[in-house]
Amino acid sequence: MTRRASKSLAPPIYGTQPRDALRRYSFKNGWNPITAYAKDAIGNAYAADERSSPELKQALDTVWSHLGCLSVVMLSRITVLPGSAWSKAVERKNCFISNADMAEDHTFDAYLKA
Template structure:
């Protein structure tokens, strides 16, 4: 089951707000990418119902960009909301694979800045790099699942 990207971001932000960890929109995008890749490795399925795009500073989900664009390079101070102004998270107790991916990624990224995380997504042979080199707008789901380039840099190997 693929999830709404902004809901998964709210799960990430819930951890950030609980621990008083600042997260900028760019940092959120990179964390979301790493979580999506880890989830896909565990399940053989894409995490999100929307694709990652290949942007200059790394993988980006357009709806997440639109939702948090008002924060610019500053810290996000609220959850993503739906058209009725309600914020939702994915129920992690009903989705243990998502919880496991979040629990694996969050501790190793929370204290890193957006730019260093962006550099990690740009490594040779990364899913982002493959899309960039092929001048593709979207990052291939299989490449995201198979991307191992970030794991040593984050200490996940």
């Protein structure tokens, strides 16, 4: 899977949904449950069932337990740091972040250590 690179300060959003469409999930008087999935450019929505893979569940649990407390602004600032997969795509003027760059991106490693 690739992520679309954006020149804005905020990290890119999957699919083509405008940011306003994603605001329904924001924090306002408590967390709003996700009731719909964002769709890609041709209208497909994707979901991963963490029960299908113990490794996926462990990865999601690790990320949530270490990064779930960070604000959207902080996550955005970390995502765009020099050397990140996002910054490499922007430097190369690529429309998408490559799988290889995502695999080699260690931008969040310091935040994922216990």
